[in-house]
Amino acid sequence: MSQEFNLFINGKYRPSSSGETLSIYNPNDDSLVTDKVQVASEKDIDDAVAAAKEAFPKWRETAGHKRAAIMNKFADLLEQNADKLAKLESSAMGQPITVARAMIKGPAALWRYYAGYAGKVSGQSFPPDEDGTYKIVQYEPLGVCAGICAWNGTHVLAAWKMAPAMAAGNTFILKTSEKSPLAAAAYGDLLNEAGFPPGVINVVTGAGAVGGMLSSHMDIAKIAFTGSAPAGRAVMQAAAKSNMKIVSLELGGKSPALIFDDAELDNAVEHTSLNFLRNSGQICFASSRVLVQEGIADKYIEAVKKSMEGAADKMGDPADEKTAYGPLADKKQFDHVMGFLQGAREEGVQVLVGGDRKGDKGTFVMPTVFLNPDLKSKVYTDEIFGPVISVRTFKDEEEAIRLANDTTYGLGSTLYTSDIARALRIAGKLEAGTVGINSAFNTSPQTPFGGFKQSGIGRESGPEGLKGYVQPKTIHINMNVKPKLAPITSSST
The missing domain is CATH 3.40.605.10 (Aldehyde Dehydrogenase; Chain A, domain 1)
Structure with a gap:
């Protein structure tokens, strides 16, 4: 070859x-x-x-x-x-x-x-x-x-x-x-x-x-x-x-991750941070809107902050076998993501971690977590396609489902709970073509992939x-x- x-x-x-x-x-x-x-x-x-x-x-x-x-x-x-x-x-x-x-x-x-x-x-x-x-x-x-x-x-x-x-x-x-x-x-x-x-x-x-x-x-x-x-x-x-x-x-996505009080917290943190960051967040169905039930919100926020900070240390030369997270695809994509980060700062959105580039060469962006952005904020509504998540809290199932479905997209979704009846009940109500339960969604040759609403038509x-x-x-x-x-x-x- x-x-x-x-x-x-x-x-x-x-x-x-x-x-x-x-x-x-x-x-x-x-x-x-x-x-x-x-x-x-x-x-x-x-x-x-x-x-x-x-x-x-x-x-x-x-x-x-x-x-x-x-x-x-x-x-x-x-x-x-x-x-x-x-x-x-x-x-x-x-x-x-x-x-x-x-x-x-x-x-x-x-x-x-x-x-x-x-x-x-x-x-x-x-x-x-x-x-x-x-x-x-x-x-x-x-x-x-x-x-x-x-x-x-x-x-x-x-x-x-x-x-x-x-x-x-x-x-x-x-x-x-x-x-x-x-x-x-x-x-x-x-x-x-x-x-x-x-x-x-x-x-x-x-x-x-x-x-x-x-x-x-x-x-x-x-x-x-x-x-x-x-x-x-x-x-x-x-x-x-x-x-x-x-x-x-x-097409695109702005996928939600729903984390309930009874979720196994370490598992939820791993999948909404480290697994989210694979390919530097440049995955169309990655869950970039994280919705956490109020009872565990403080613990989740503390844990995800630590996880994202640790992930930043694993960013580096993509040719190195030890590198877990690389740069964004090119300068155009880097400028696109940095534009979102700058816009969030101008809106006054709280930054838990990250929010800027890493290093002075290449197109590296720090893993970033925004806390409680407004429901109309672009970092919450628009597809960023980078290592950036937004975290908001919810009270109960009804609010979680409403927040999850409040988007023009419908490609992916994930939910975390130890109650399988709840998991299946909510999975049936999520307006998305794919649902991962207690895990970031992974594609399979045996199952169809595609989205609802403006995330596309047809399946692959x-x-x-x-x-x-x-x-x-x-x-x-x-x-x-x-x-x-x-x-x-x-x-x-």
């Missing part, structure tokens, strides 16, 4: 036809990683779509066990090259090397999970009954699909999109984020080694303009997007204005993820028509 900066189209690496490139800076120390990453032009996107369109009929007809073997081989290659890919990911967006490695090995399981579905997408049939019509429902691939990945978990997001598409018999164009393109750019060699035919999977790079080209392309049947709510709206609008392609969106992962890449076709057969017999002739007697 070589270091690649080119586009991967129709089984080959090639430079952008426009010659446009983008630069990647290491967020640990602001050093230039490369200025050679190719940006796809409209011609490049047209070529990628044409390649995928040409490859579709044969890939669709490829036997399921053969598609599964290729997918499993790709999963093996991801694991075998995890160290190399992790270094590329870490240098581009600052993930600690241990986190980056885990976020490559995890997707290998997703590829194997969906490989098990290849050739097993079954249909339905219904007897004629009184109407004399035999009814068949079969599920067919969509055709050329495309995926746009956010930068915070490239390999997970790519697997959520590509693996079910491959299992169902579609072809694909993957666009990586301009913040973290290096590791996915290396996929080309692995895809060829795994045995994917040319054109079945294509990988392109660029910023929002390239995503717009995919979203508006007339020959793409589906676009799957992970990113911010404003960008998601733009994708949906472009899809509607073009060929009304199918759209799935996994699990059987629901596969359904997003097939379309039902209904066939009715009139069983009452008698076959027409051929006339008897002398030559046939």
